[in-house]
Amino acid sequence: MDVKAIRQEFPILQQEVNGHPLVYLDSSATSQKPASVIDAVNNYYREDNSNVHRGVHTLGTRATEKYEGAREKVRRFINAKSTAEIIFTRGTTTAINTVASSYGQANLEPGDEVVITQMEHHSNIIPWQQVVKKTGATLKYIPLQDDGTVSMEDVKKTVTSNTKIVAITHVSNVLGTINPITDIAKVAHDQGAVLLVDGAQGAPHMQVDVQKMDCDFYAFSGHKMCGPTGIGVLYGKKELLEKMEPVEFGGEMIDFVNLYDSTWKELPWKFEGGTPIIAGAIGLGAAIDFLNEVGMDNILEHEHKLADYAMKQMRTIDGISIFGPEERAALVTFNLDDVHPHDTATALDAEGIAVRAGHHCAQPLMRWLDVTATARASFYLYNTEEDVDRLVDGLLKTKEFFGNVF
Numbered sequence: 001m002d003v004k005a006i007r008q009e010f011p012i013l014q015q016e017v018n019g020h021p022l023v024y025l026d027s028s029a030t031s032q033k034p035a036s037v038i039d040a041v042n043n044y045y046r047e048d049n050s051n052v053h054r055g056v057h058t059l060g061t062r063a064t065e066k067y068e069g070a071r072e073k074v075r076r077f078i079n080a081k082s083t084a085e086i087i088f089t090r091g092t093t094t095a096i097n098t099v100a101s102s103y104g105q106a107n108l109e110p111g112d113e114v115v116i117t118q119m120e121h122h123s124n125i126i127p128w129q130q131v132v133k134k135t136g137a138t139l140k141y142i143p144l145q146d147d148g149t150v151s152m153e154d155v156k157k158t159v160t161s162n163t164k165i166v167a168i169t170h171v172s173n174v175l176g177t178i179n180p181i182t183d184i185a186k187v188a189h190d191q192g193a194v195l196l197v198d199g200a201q202g203a204p205h206m207q208v209d210v211q212k213m214d215c216d217f218y219a220f221s222g223h224k225m226c227g228p229t230g231i232g233v234l235y236g237k238k239e240l241l242e243k244m245e246p247v248e249f250g251g252e253m254i255d256f257v258n259l260y261d262s263t264w265k266e267l268p269w270k271f272e273g274g275t276p277i278i279a280g281a282i283g284l285g286a287a288i289d290f291l292n293e294v295g296m297d298n299i300l301e302h303e304h305k306l307a308d309y310a311m312k313q314m315r316t317i318d319g320i321s322i323f324g325p326e327e328r329a330a331l332v333t334f335n336l337d338d339v340h341p342h343d344t345a346t347a348l349d350a351e352g353i354a355v356r357a358g359h360h361c362a363q364p365l366m367r368w369l370d371v372t373a374t375a376r377a378s379f380y381l382y383n384t385e386e387d388v389d390r391l392v393d394g395l396l397k398t399k400e401f402f403g404n405v406f
Contacts, residue, residue: 017352020352025391039286048063067281079212092200113137114163116166118365137164167198168195170201175325176328178327200219201224217236227286228284252269252273303380323369333360334375336399342357345375358374
């Protein structure tokens, strides 16, 4: 894997920030975009801009072919059985809310349980909080081990015959924990529950096979995997999606509209009301092409080495706390003693280094960690060991500066 050549594909990485070459370590928030993705979106607007499905003219046909072609690329990327199981959404948040609002409200009642974990992003907590309030169901949490992982013993204890939905992240956006999805799916199914996986931090970084995982729903976002913002995917098993009602109503998703009742199109279009996110889907298709060309196994191996190197180098810094397990995805969440994470991020930015600081949309996890906020460096296929070295040097400067101030 030629990282130097890959970096040349990303125009934004060629700049300086605050007088220093940019080191972008915030890909868990959003990844950067290669020229091929930028060009795919531009070319759609320049050459093929038209609404899809409804037109019989040439532009409409070309736009539809590219839009539906992107759906087939997504299907192959996650190994779904059919494009009917691939629904385009605005992102992971919309995808999870669709399942909670449609499947959840229709299938939960008092006495039922929804099971999640404290490591979840708010997008995989709040929809379930809302649906259990509306249905009278109960929200339960699988406890975390001291290192931020879950044990299968605790999963089996928490998921009961009353559990109807298990919703868990594939990869924690704070801890880097990689959850054993296939094993969790078996436990859920043995108890008659369905499994939704928040794949926002999984799909960009590793090969996803929804059939092998046997998850019932899998949600992810394009912008974290080199695609545009505003486009995401909900995968769902066809037999479940067919029974679910749409949550948005209007054009595109209808079959027949009468004065007092209407019927819906077949899958996947019954869940895609209104003019869809055409350019976003085309851009996501181009991002998948790019990732496939590099190779997901190559990306995973590269990131694993980077995470190991980053942990080793960062642990040489006195007064640093690193959160999460040893075996992790390509991110490191940390704090410097006596330095607020926002100050850390601001000082690093002065050195041209972009990291994320705050609660990372995971306030329950922050309370479990007994911190108010953390800093996070997250890596992707375009990052290098030199980027890690710049980060460590920047942290040492930050520590020295604030040590002198206080």
